[in-house]
Amino acid sequence: MKILAQQAASPSIVSLLLMFGVCSLAAAADERPAERPPAPPQAVSLSIEPSPTAKPLNPERTVWLDVANKKVVLSGYLCLREGLLEMLVCKQQTKEHESIIAIDADAYVIHAALIALGAKPGTPVRFQPEFTPPTGQKIDIFVSWTDDYGRPHRYAAQQLIRKATQRYFTAVIDPLPKELKIDNRGDLRYDPNTKELIWFGRMTEEQKLDLLTRSLNKEYRKAIESFFTSS
Template identity: 40%
Template sequence: MLNRVSSFLSRPAGSAWVALAGLPMLVLIAAMLLPLFAGTSQFAAAQFGSAGQTPSDDKAEVAEKPTSTLFPETIKNTTALTPDGTLYIDSKNKALFVRAHVVFTAGLLEMLCCPVQTKEHESILSTPCPPRMVHAGLLALGAETGKPAQFGETFQPPTGEDLTITLLWKDEDGELQSQAAREWIRTATRRYFTAKLPQLPEGLKLPEEEKLRYDSVRNELLHYGVVTPELREKFLKLTNDPAFHNAVKELEKTSQPSTMDADWVFVGSSFQEDPDSNTPRYLADGGDFICVANFPAATIDVAVRSSASDSERGYEAFTENIPETGTPVLIKIQRTTDLAKGGETPKDR
């Protein structure tokens, strides 16, 4: 394990750090992570990306408090892997804890979490911890990297170690809450849904004020957004045509949102030489940390086809399940195989 972490860290950090033989494993890992952290922004600086949603003054003040103050019981038996307390490792329970905060609660998504000041306009969470640090921490847990999604004649989903991601936060009463990360994400509803319809019933004119359209080229009935029971009944009253009724019912069925059920995998991003500094750059540090849309630079991605195109976005924020903007969150990341070995049934696979 130590060799794998050392090999990864040697690329961006060089070999300037000294040999630390004889120290405990986690101390060795933490020591190796420090040079990798050098040059990154401190935790209290630039907490909220300008593109995200603005938190209240109270929430912004809370978010600046150190992790050890906000989540003392959760991290009391962990080892800090960053000097600013944004990444911790629990060797006994084989888990990483990444400090983050809520920046986006409604709209289409590309990310569950992004680095600060990158993709806050399409990511529920933002973290001051560089993704390359989390990559090194996952290697320390024994996780194996995979390959990014391949688009072509045949789609190949991203591969890598299957990960379980859980989110922890404090409610308004100060009680610690925990929920599978996928519960904060649902299938996208802000798009057009379609149902086959050979032709519109003769003489039927669709109401202009509604988001119901007919495509005579593709012979499809379309509706933008969720078809509620009220809308269904309104549309069914437009005509007695059975084919039209079936299409409306199909639109209602397919437009209902559901919690994301895709697995997350440790893709591992990649390094690319920075033309300005001539040093390796970890690509996910540019924004693609924990993704819900497929990106070749992702550290962690969903193991299904999920487009980043605005017209084809697969997921959106599950607003009703997400605490308000500015809420501090700990992202708990574990290898799913470790949970299975421990006899647990993962909440999030």
């Protein structure tokens, strides 16, 4: 599976909000290294400040418990934009090659925070003697960050996952709006034979906004929005 962290610019610091709701949570074992690894190049700090009712649970101040609002806030950094996905979050300097976000915190601290909110401990997936899916309290996981332009972003964690992005996306538009001039040497192309508007690869938010300014045609704008969402 391919993953892609959808970014507007180049944010490296992100916050995760864990709230009761949708995703399955399984209790994670705490695997501590013999020696504490050195700090990563990026400074680990909150990009979205927690509410005044939140309290830090570790010296690194990367895990915050907000009992009043029933949520846990994790402060980490983006470690993988595209690649094979194994997990959403890992402890720093462990599984960054297959995780979207890394955090300077032990699993037991996050686990304790969720237990403090009333979450029920779960069990990991089992394959023997037969397949048994993971169990645990259902929660919502949101990822928040501020981009280089100071704009805040907040996405459900599953929105950061894409099965495939390096492919063509198409939409039939007939006729092509007269005011729309398309250079077929770029990422956006038009095939007059099949009457298809074509886009290749991932579309950034800036690209989407730029393309939407080129025409008010409803079918064209619908196609651009679809390309952006699908990629």
